[in-house]
Amino acid sequence: AQSVAQPEDQVNVAEGNPLTVKCTYSVSGNPYLFWYVQYPNRGLQFLLKYITGDNLVKGSYGFEAEFNKSQTSFHLKKPSALVSDSALYFCAVRDFDTGGFKTIFGAGTRLFVKA
Amino acid sequence: GAGVSQSPSNKVTEKGKDVELRCDPISGHTALYWYRQSLGQGLEFLIYFQGNSAPDKSGLPSDRFSAERTGGSVSTLTIQRTQQEDSAVYLCASSLAVELGNQPQHFGDGTRLSIL
Numbered sequence: 001a002q003s004v005a006q007p008e009d010q011v012n013v014a015e016g017n018p019l020t021v022k023c024t025y026s027v028s029g030n031p032y033l034f035w036y037v038q039y040p041n042r043g044l045q046f047l048l049k050y051i052t053g054d055n056l057v058k059g060s061y062g063f064e065a066e067f068n069k070s071q072t073s074f075h076l077k078k079p080s081a082l083v084s085d086s087a088l089y090f091c092a093v094r095d096f097d098t099g100g101f102k103t104i105f106g107a108g109t110r111l112f113v114k115a
Numbered sequence: 116g117a118g119v120s121q122s123p124s125n126k127v128t129e130k131g132k133d134v135e136l137r138c139d140p141i142s143g144h145t146a147l148y149w150y151r152q153s154l155g156q157g158l159e160f161l162i163y164f165q166g167n168s169a170p171d172k173s174g175l176p177s178d179r180f181s182a183e184r185t186g187g188s189v190s191t192l193t194i195q196r197t198q199q200e201d202s203a204v205y206l207c208a209s210s211l212a213v214e215l216g217n218q219p220q221h222f223g224d225g226t227r228l229s230i231l
Binding site for chain 2 (some may be wrong): 033036041042044045046051094101104
């Protein structure tokens with residue numbers, strides 16, 4: 001079965017420092033991976049996706065993610081964190097075991113950026 | 116509108132009442148999804164539609180939950196005889212052709228349901 005894990009419930013980083021939010025996945029074929037962000041009292045917003053091609057994917061708001069097949073990871077990164085980046089981040093994978101119609105979301109990682 | 120619209124944004128009701136939640140997807144999006152999120156936690160998949168058809172209803176928690184979609188557009192999620200454990204934020208999302216698998220989902224801001 002397809003699955004995705006976010007090992008950290010919370011990540012704390014100082015403004016201006018680089019940030020990493022970790023995600024690992026388990027799939028039976030080629031993974032379709034996504035990152036979403038959720039601000040308080042809002043729905044999820046799409047940040048970026050990896051389908052194929054370059055392992056380094058660039059997305060919205062200066063975020064990027066690195067696909068690592070050997071480590072089955074898809075960590076979200078940003079070179080310089082902003083206080084406004086504080087939010088809940090979700091990693092997700094398409095579940096092709098059930099035809100690719102369902103997206104499986106990780107439990108989420110809460111990012112706190114301190115000024 | 117430009118995004119996914121959900122109504123009401125907040126709903127407070129008494130235990131045992133029925134509630135109906137509405138989702139208006141982005142125009143042209145054939146796929147529509149319902150999720151449940153409790154207290155800022157992860158997303159629990161409920162159901163998805165491809166057009167008006169719901170091929171996968173396995174995520175619905177009980178037979179008190181049902182959903183329909185008409186005209187390939189608006190969807191309603193109905194919860195009958197609500198229980199306190201139904202309290203959560205119900206999120207709707209839509210996307211282009213679901214069979215492509217590579218399309219991101221666009222989310223509404225959710226309906227916050229509170230059962231007294």
